[in-house]
Amino acid sequence: MTKQSAKTSSANYRKTSGGKRMAQDAGSAFVPVEPFEIVVFGGTGDLARRKLIPSLYHRFCDGQISKKSRIIGASRSKLTRDEYLAKIKEAYQSFNPEVTLSDTKWNAFCELLDYVAIDVTSSKDWSELGKKLDASKKLIRVFYLAMPPALFANICQGLKAAGLAHKQSRVVLEKPLGHDFKSADEINEAVGQVFSEKRIYRIDHFLGKETVQNLLVLRFGNVLLEPLWNRDSIEHIEITVAESIGAGGRGSYYDKSGALRDMVQNHLLQLLCLTMMEAPGSTAADDLRLEKIKVLRALAPITAENVEEATVRGQYVKGKVDGEMAPDYLTDVELEESDAETYVAIHAKVDNWRWQGVPIYIRTGKRMRTRRSEIIIQFKPVPHSIFGEGTPVNPNKLVIRLQPDEAVNLWMEIKEPGAGGLRLKTLPLNLSYADNFTVRYPDAYERLLMDVVRGNLSLFMRRDEVEAAWTWCDGILNAWEEVGQAVSYYPAGSDGPTGAERMLAQQGDEWSDVK
Ligand code: BG6
Numbered sequence: 001m002t003k004q005s006a007k008t009s010s011a012n013y014r015k016t017s018g019g020k021r022m023a024q025d026a027g028s029a030f031v032p033v034e035p036f037e038i039v040v041f042g043g044t045g046d047l048a049r050r051k052l053i054p055s056l057y058h059r060f061c062d063g064q065i066s067k068k069s070r071i072i073g074a075s076r077s078k079l080t081r082d083e084y085l086a087k088i089k090e091a092y093q094s095f096n097p098e099v100t101l102s103d104t105k106w107n108a109f110c111e112l113l114d115y116v117a118i119d120v121t122s123s124k125d126w127s128e129l130g131k132k133l134d135a136s137k138k139l140i141r142v143f144y145l146a147m148p149p150a151l152f153a154n155i156c157q158g159l160k161a162a163g164l165a166h167k168q169s170r171v172v173l174e175k176p177l178g179h180d181f182k183s184a185d186e187i188n189e190a191v192g193q194v195f196s197e198k199r200i201y202r203i204d205h206f207l208g209k210e211t212v213q214n215l216l217v218l219r220f221g222n223v224l225l226e227p228l229w230n231r232d233s234i235e236h237i238e239i240t241v242a243e244s245i246g247a248g249g250r251g252s253y254y255d256k257s258g259a260l261r262d263m264v265q266n267h268l269l270q271l272l273c274l275t276m277m278e279a280p281g282s283t284a285a286d287d288l289r290l291e292k293i294k295v296l297r298a299l300a301p302i303t304a305e306n307v308e309e310a311t312v313r314g315q316y317v318k319g320k321v322d323g324e325m326a327p328d329y330l331t332d333v334e335l336e337e338s339d340a341e342t343y344v345a346i347h348a349k350v351d352n353w354r355w356q357g358v359p360i361y362i363r364t365g366k367r368m369r370t371r372r373s374e375i376i377i378q379f380k381p382v383p384h385s386i387f388g389e390g391t392p393v394n395p396n397k398l399v400i401r402l403q404p405d406e407a408v409n410l411w412m413e414i415k416e417p418g419a420g421g422l423r424l425k426t427l428p429l430n431l432s433y434a435d436n437f438t439v440r441y442p443d444a445y446e447r448l449l450m451d452v453v454r455g456n457l458s459l460f461m462r463r464d465e466v467e468a469a470w471t472w473c474d475g476i477l478n479a480w481e482e483v484g485q486a487v488s489y490y491p492a493g494s495d496g497p498t499g500a501e502r503m504l505a506q507q508g509d510e511w512s513d514v515k
Helices: 046-061 081-095 103-110 126-132 149-161 181-192 210-220 251-276 285-298 329-333 444-454 463-483 498-505
Strands: 013-015 021-023 036-041 070-075 113-117 140-145 169-173 200-202 234-242 311-317 319-321 324-326 343-348 360-365 372-379 397-403 407-415 424-432 488-491
Touching (some): 036 046, 036 444, 046 070, 046 081, 046 103, 070 126, 113 126, 126 149, 140 149, 149 169, 149 181, 169 181, 181 463, 200 444, 200 463, 210 251, 210 397, 234 251, 251 329, 251 343, 251 372, 311 329, 311 463, 311 498, 343 498, 360 498, 488 498
Parallel strands (some): 036 140, 070 113, 140 169, 169 200, 234 360, 311 488
Antiparallel strands (some): 013 021, 234 372, 311 343, 372 397, 397 407
């Protein structure tokens, strides 16, 4: 880097009316992607209506998607194109009540849209889909499988038999990718018979979140943190993804899954990898993924011998969330009984030189007190306090808040001003997104969908990465079964079962407050 480029370029900043310098809306210049066609299997499903179609609409509005592109919803329902358009418009409006839909833009977007009714378990309807696709085969072709993974093999075989998966085509696999290593392996095998690894995009939408991508920049775009980022300076690490919503509405999926499969196997382990991996050579897909896999493989196995001290399973019962009474899990998912965990806390360890002896506490739960995702790096105390016993010195803490109120706070000790003795105060150096940026944060799917079209695999998981994550989680699942570890109950609106506090207390630690 030249000295010149190391200086802050004033061109990148603007002054607000209050005179405060704010980063210019760097995201406002969108580079259009090449024309493409995307078939969304599960086109009438929740994900398509809530996330995928709205994301494509937003990219279209920003001029990133050309009018030559096509978006084809595919599902079993016998709908006409007009009925499909009406359905997704209604969904857009109900999921985005704050947006006033521009008729002109929405109608222009609808020009790209089409619908095909297809039963993916039969061999019949594939030619109908074929008729909707670009016969010249010039467009980039994307198949998005937003359907239960049990159908992935059928879809891939159907595409192959109908000759629809051409050289330019790629497939996006939505989670859950199996329910254990074996089933994930079977899915990967079946998909791999039709698409080569470089054309398979295994999605984890957390990787598309702005603040999750910022982890890479924070760690590898600053020289300050790296010398401290290890067992010598870090006491422990906490990763929390707390949700205030319950599991209602998706009971049939959720009850078979539970929090470990639904959240830890993918989202939390990805956060853990990005926090703990070595610096990759570049952001190229395989450089990044290789470093993540090394972390997954270094995770100390949790077995029947230590599962009870290293994990806590919980399930919510009724309680108040945001002042409103929320029902218990069984009522939410309309079941008489269930042992599914809606909360899990784990004391994990990464067995390598950098992290030896550093506890990593991860937890996630539904119907928690509030929605909050954060990564906390708890530094060690100063080796010796020069201020005397009556003046406590709090250790530094780095809080990376992923959502909501995205921010990075480095809590430091400073002298409280004033006469009458020396008093220390712990205050944050605050890098708040809201204070510094005025851009709209794109939904994670917006970024990821455009990356699929661009052919950028960096934010998608490689087969061995998914399988390494399953190997570790299978160990926990098997151990739970072996020792018969039941769920502990926690009231909705709380911080989870008290056992999770005891688990940390045994190590002399405590969870940071999730407020
Ligand atoms: C999904 C899980 O992958 O992620 C859900 O299946 C969870 O259970 C969701 O609620 C959380 O994602 P976000 O983006 O809302 O934080």
